[in-house]
Amino acid sequence: MGIEGDEVLNSHLQEIRRGSVVLASLLACRTPRYGYGLLTTLADAGLLTEANTLYPLLRRLEGQGLLTSAWRTGESRPRKYYETTPLGIETAERLHTEWLALGAGYTELRKAEH
């Protein structure tokens, strides 16, 4: 595609990934997780995310009542664990439904005669 084409592709890829970290975090934090642990969980699921993106997002989701957090001090060092709230779980369901609806739309457009 060439360098310019790659830039265009990357910008569109970034757009299509937007919002995915929110859904992925809400799903993953049904089990309480601390920031770095969540990063590796997401990476293991193929959803690579940067700490710079994730950590502020976790605070934002907490502010919106979708996650709660609590410090755990029993480990080698204190860590803040995030857990998805019932509202967060409901939100994740709605986001997943939306994501599926997009997929149904793509399938419809794909199979259209052209």
Next chain:
Amino acid sequence: MGIEGDEVLNSHLQEIRRGSVVLASLLACRTPRYGYGLLTTLADAGLLTEANTLYPLLRRLEGQGLLTSAWRTGESRPRKYYETTPLGIETAERLHTEWLALGAGYTELRKAEH
């Protein structure tokens, strides 16, 4: 969820839809389409989009070489038809692959014990 909760949900829904109009337009315009025709095609596929969003996007995708356009004057009034270029088709494939990869990630996270 209450009004505040709805706002939060809507902002996340909007994020997860981002990029979807690009992919949908590239798929739909494998058959040449004019703006309003494309709007109704997308709506029929469940991908509701506003003209205010779509029309500038089409020009942007044309600028990026993913669509080409041509005026057709044989109809009741002249209309600009957009058609996906080979680069646009390649881009759509990559975006669709990315969208599928996100889905695989969600499935992975969903089935994780919690």
